[in-house]
Amino acid sequence: MGIKGKASSLLEEFKAFAFKGNIVDMAIGVIIGGAFGKIVTSFVNDIVMPSVTAIIAMGGGKDAGEGLKALAFTTADGVVIPYGNFIGGIVDFLIVAIVVFIVMKKFLGFMQNMRKKEEAPAAPAAPPAPPEPSAEEKLLTEIRDLLKK
DSSP: OOHHHHHHHHHHHHHHHHTSHHHHHHHHHHHHHHHHHHHHHHHIIIIIHHHHHHHHHHHHOOOGGGGGGGSOEEOTTSOEEOHHHHHHHHHHHHHHHHHHHHHHHHHHHHHHHHHHHHHSOOOOOOOOOOOOOOHHHHHHHHHHHHHHO
8 A cells, every 4th residue: 555545544444433423522521611611710709709808808998899819818028829819720620520420420320221222121021932742742631641540
């Protein structure tokens, strides 16, 4: 096989791989996952963390209007350590992890149920009734019974 034949064979194998349903489904999942990550980040940054900041501000006297910046520590040297951002990242991760866990748990359960339904044989049929003895067998049975007497 020449170089041209090998190249076209390689190209055909790549097409078969790249355009399989699995790869396309995975790409769609990655895109949707990225969008979901943005939603979770917005939820944490715009709803959860301001609420946490407000609660901390009530106890510590900080200005709740600063948002995540209010959750920071300033050292004696004037270095600001924004631990609020770190807490936001942890909350982001936990929300995504919980949602992925629940979705996968339900999805895998659904897939297992589908496999069980496909693999489960139909209800076992009752064994067939024994065939009716032929006339010759009936005659031989009568002869046997007479000989026993």
